Structure formats: C-alpha cells, structure tokens
Amino acid sequence: MTVIPFNAPEIAGAELEYVQRALASGHTSSGGPFSKQAGRMLAEATGAKEVLLTTSCTAALELSAMLLDLGPDDTVVVPSFTFTSSALAFARQGAKILFCDIEPETLGLDPSHLAELLDDSVRAVVLVHYAGIACDVDGVRRVLADRPDVVIVEDAAHGLYGAYHGEPLGGLGRYSSLSFHETKNFTCGEGGALLLHDDADVNRARVLYDKGTDRQAFFLGQVDKYSWRDTGSSFGISDLLAACLTAQLEQAxxxxxxxxxxxxxxxxxxxxxxxxxxxxxxxxxxxxxxxxxxxxxxxxxxxxxxxxxxxxxxxxxxxxxxxxxxxxxxxxxxxxxxxxxxxxxxxxxxxxxxxxxxxxxxxxxxxxxxxxxxxxxxxxx
Ligand SMILES: Cc1ncc(COP(=O)(O)O)c(C=O)c1O
The missing domain is CATH 3.90.1150.10 (Aspartate Aminotransferase, domain 1)
Structure with a gap:
C-alpha cells in the first residue's frame, strides 16, 4: 500500500539554480537581489506599496503589531478559529485579545459578533481567509464604517493569488501578511512577508524591520549614515531563501x-x-x-x-x-x-x-x- 502524505512540497522550477546563484553572488543576507525580485512579484500580485520579506508570517504579524504601538488598554479582535500567530503577535506587544466567532460559510470572522464586541478599546481587527477563501470582508467593512480608527490587519497566510470581488487577498488590510512555510502553496521552508498598503507606514516599517535603524534609508541615499532610531528586530530573510521563493513564485x-x-x-x-x-x-x-x-x-x-x-x-x-x-x-x-x-x-x-x-x-x-x-x-x- 502506498502512503498518500498530507503534504509534499516540490521543487517547482529553478530553486536549486537560484540558490546556487545567490551563494555565488556573495550576497546571502537580507535585502539582496532575490529579495528584491520576490518583493516585486508579490507587490504586483497584491498591489502592495511596499513588501518586506520576513522570516515567517508570524514575524510579519509581529511587525504589524509593533506598527500599531499597542498599549495594555488596547484590544485587538481576532477570530477564535485561526493559528496562534494571528493573536500571539498582538498579545506579545502588550494588547489584550477579543476573540470573535466565525461564520459557518467561509469560516472567517463573523461580522455580527464583531459588531457586538466593538468598543472604544478596539485598535485593530485581524481578518483570516481560511483555506484561501475570503472571509466576509464587506460585512466587516460595514461594521467598521464609522470606526476609521480601527485598523484592518489581514492575515493572508492562506490567501496569496486568491481574490475577493476581484481584489487580491493580501491587498485588503492596511497591513497584510503572507506565509511561505513548508505547508503553503509557495514555500522557502520558513518565510513570510509584510505587505504595506499605506505610504504613511513605509518609512517606519523599514526601520522596525532593520533592527530599529534607518539602514534602508541609508542604502537609498536618503541619509548619509545610519543609526538606531526606534524599536524593531531582525525580520529579514536570507537571500538564499528569497532565491528559493523567487523560483516558486515564477511557477505561480x-x-x-x-x-x-x-x-x-x-x-x-x-x-x-x-x-x-x-x-x-x-x-x-x-x-x-x-x-x-x-x-x-x-x-x-x-x-x-x-x-x-x-x-x-x-x-x-x-x-x-x-x-x-x-x-x-x-x-x-x-x-x-x-x-x-x-x-x-x-x-x-x-x-x-x-x-x-x-x-x-x-x-x-x-x-x-x-x-x-x-x-x-x-x-x-
Ligand atoms: C492563518 C495563519 N496565520 C499565520 C500562520 C503562521 O505562519 P508562519 O508559519 O509563516 O509563521 C499560519 C500557519 O499555518 C496560519 O495558518
């Protein structure tokens, strides 16, 4: 009897060649040529203003949580039916979580329960598109229509290349995150991306992404030296992984x-x-x-x-x-x-x-x- 495994990642195209090329180029840290290429492909697919490749979707969600500057009196609404990271990232930044039920059709956030939970403490709502099928985004938008202060964070770990009313998943939040974990449609082993859709977030996100420094502004020639500016961490992925990801995205x-x-x-x-x-x-x-x-x-x-x-x-x-x-x-x-x-x-x-x-x-x-x-x-x- 042959076993049918649950998942079987494949080498879909030029992964090995690109990893070899990245190794030979000497630029194996983050921000290299393959990171830029994968970033361009993801921006094209989702309409993002800026794509920051991260070590995981969890890390991209953490970066979103940092951008929100959450405090102990703030809450974030998260569906109860999701992976821990959709909530963990915000809890880790000190916010409290309000767990929201899902609606039975798409298994995504239930807008009517969101309406019940919504109070002045809510700073953000996390949307998950389970299985890559969009949740009731219109319903959520209706509930939030007179709360422009509440940020939609899209956990699009399952969603790349899906769409909702023709709008790409990964393009429906102010911050959206993707996963390239081994179990996902496109993988580099472990990886993710933060997609930014508001120009106002780009500069700060680049600083948080790069150990709290304005190093990216330095590389872009916007400052003459870089230094510590803000909180942050080391979120970037090696260009070896970005090489692998680029090859996968080419086979989309x-x-x-x-x-x-x-x-x-x-x-x-x-x-x-x-x-x-x-x-x-x-x-x-x-x-x-x-x-x-x-x-x-x-x-x-x-x-x-x-x-x-x-x-x-x-x-x-x-x-x-x-x-x-x-x-x-x-x-x-x-x-x-x-x-x-x-x-x-x-x-x-x-x-x-x-x-x-x-x-x-x-x-x-x-x-x-x-x-x-x-x-x-x-x-x-
Ligand atoms: C909805 C959802 N969000 C986030 C994640 C975390 O992704 P990663 O493993 O890239 O951190 C997962 C993992 O499967 C997930 O299902």
Whole structure:
C-alpha cells in the first residue's frame, strides 16, 4: 500500500539554480537581489506599496503589531478559529485579545459578533481567509464604517493569488501578511512577508524591520549614515531563501492550476456522497476566487473525527485537523480581554478534517482519498 502524505512540497522550477546563484553572488543576507525580485512579484500580485520579506508570517504579524504601538488598554479582535500567530503577535506587544466567532460559510470572522464586541478599546481587527477563501470582508467593512480608527490587519497566510470581488487577498488590510512555510502553496521552508498598503507606514516599517535603524534609508541615499532610531528586530530573510521563493513564485500559474485541479477534484468526487452522509464541503461564495490552499470536510459529528482519521490512516491516507479554538486555549484565556462566546468556532474545529493537498497530488490519488473518506464516514456512522 502506498502512503498518500498530507503534504509534499516540490521543487517547482529553478530553486536549486537560484540558490546556487545567490551563494555565488556573495550576497546571502537580507535585502539582496532575490529579495528584491520576490518583493516585486508579490507587490504586483497584491498591489502592495511596499513588501518586506520576513522570516515567517508570524514575524510579519509581529511587525504589524509593533506598527500599531499597542498599549495594555488596547484590544485587538481576532477570530477564535485561526493559528496562534494571528493573536500571539498582538498579545506579545502588550494588547489584550477579543476573540470573535466565525461564520459557518467561509469560516472567517463573523461580522455580527464583531459588531457586538466593538468598543472604544478596539485598535485593530485581524481578518483570516481560511483555506484561501475570503472571509466576509464587506460585512466587516460595514461594521467598521464609522470606526476609521480601527485598523484592518489581514492575515493572508492562506490567501496569496486568491481574490475577493476581484481584489487580491493580501491587498485588503492596511497591513497584510503572507506565509511561505513548508505547508503553503509557495514555500522557502520558513518565510513570510509584510505587505504595506499605506505610504504613511513605509518609512517606519523599514526601520522596525532593520533592527530599529534607518539602514534602508541609508542604502537609498536618503541619509548619509545610519543609526538606531526606534524599536524593531531582525525580520529579514536570507537571500538564499528569497532565491528559493523567487523560483516558486515564477511557477505561480502552474502551481495554482494544479492545486485548483486537486480542489475541484475533491469537490466533484465528494459532492453526492457528502450530501447523502451529511458531510459539509467548503463553500465558495460568488465574491471569492479561492487561493486553493487546502481542502477540508466537516463531519456530521465530533465523535466521528478520530475514528474517520484512524480509518484513513490505516488505508495509508494522512489527514489532519485545524485549529484548537483560541478562546478555549490556555494562552487565549491568559491574553484575552474578557471571555467571549464562540460556539461556531468550537463546533467547527471539532468536526473539521483536512485532506491531503499538494501540487503533485494526482487525480487517481484524489479519487482514492475521496473513496476512502466516504467509506470511513459510512463505517463510523
Ligand atoms: C492563518 C495563519 N496565520 C499565520 C500562520 C503562521 O505562519 P508562519 O508559519 O509563516 O509563521 C499560519 C500557519 O499555518 C496560519 O495558518
């Protein structure tokens, strides 16, 4: 029996050649030619005014949190159903978190719960586009219509090359962040990017990014020496990793097309049996062009999940789940401003199973997973 892994990163194009070129060039620290090239490609894809390649999406979110100058009386609204980093970055800068529930269609932030949570302490709202399908951004914008002081921070870790009403994901916040972790559509092992959409943020962000110094202004000839100016850290990635990322981004069309085929393959193979068995598949609202990041199913009941996953494991099919709701986690309780109720997050996170999803997954493997899943759901019902 051949095993179908959950994820299988691929060498998609010129990664090895570009890494060799970066090594030979001698410029292996951050800000080198490949960082600039990848930055240009990401700016083109998202409309960003400035792209700062970072060591991770977590680091990009931390940089956003620093830009917000948060204090202990400030709160940031974060969906409970997300990765820890979406909240951690703001807690680390001293803010308190208000966990918001998700709406069941896109599994993104629920605007009606946001409206209930919104008070004078709220400085920012974090949007996550789960699976690369945009959350209800219009709904959030309506709720925030008379709160221009509240900053939208977009955690677009899953979203690169997706769109919402034709607007690119990664282009919908004042600050947006991307991930190039091994599990993402485009990877350099570990990596990320902060995308800035407001010119007013660019100079300060460059300082925070570069150890609190105005070194980038110095390289641009804007100052005659550089020195310590502000808080910050060392956020940049090596040009070796940027070389790898550049090669991946060059293959964007091919990677996205192949991932789209995997997604639609699952959706087609599962549509009828899922309807019969009460299994819910991802919903793609008309406004959304997905980024084809992952495929999940929602089982009819939470108690079935370990049984279904075990049965698939025995068939050589590796699956996983997402996320332990943050409002129920130790860290979530410790860093939240007050307890909030997020029943949809709790329900969905207990029933969700992610299926194997990677660029080179073949149609035959997709069918094998789909058949295996349906057999497992039937036999555990
Ligand atoms: C929604 C979301 N945000 C942020 C991250 C963190 O990304 P990174 O590993 O690049 O820090 C993840 C990781 O999977 C994620 O799913």
């Amino acid at each position: 069309d091919s990677i996205q097309q192949r991932r789209r085929r995997v997604f639609t393959g699952y959706a087609e193979a599962l549509a009828d049996p899922a309807a019969e068995l009460g299994v819910r598949l991802p919903v793609v609202p008309d406004a959304c062009d997905p980024a084809w990041h992952l495929f999940y199913v929602l089982l009819p009941s939470a108690h079935q999940r370990p049984l279904v996953m075990k049965e698939l494991q025995e068939q050589g099919i590796r699956t996983t789940f997402h996320y332990v709701p943050l409002h129920t986690s130790d860290g979530g309780r410790r860093f939240s401003a007050r307890p909030t109720s997020c029943p949809v997050s709790s329900d969905i996170s207990a029933r969700l199973v992610r299926l194997p999803f990677y660029n080179t997954l073949t149609p035959e493997q997709v069918d094998r997973v789909a058949t295996g899943l349906i057999d497992a759901v039937r036999s555990t019902s």
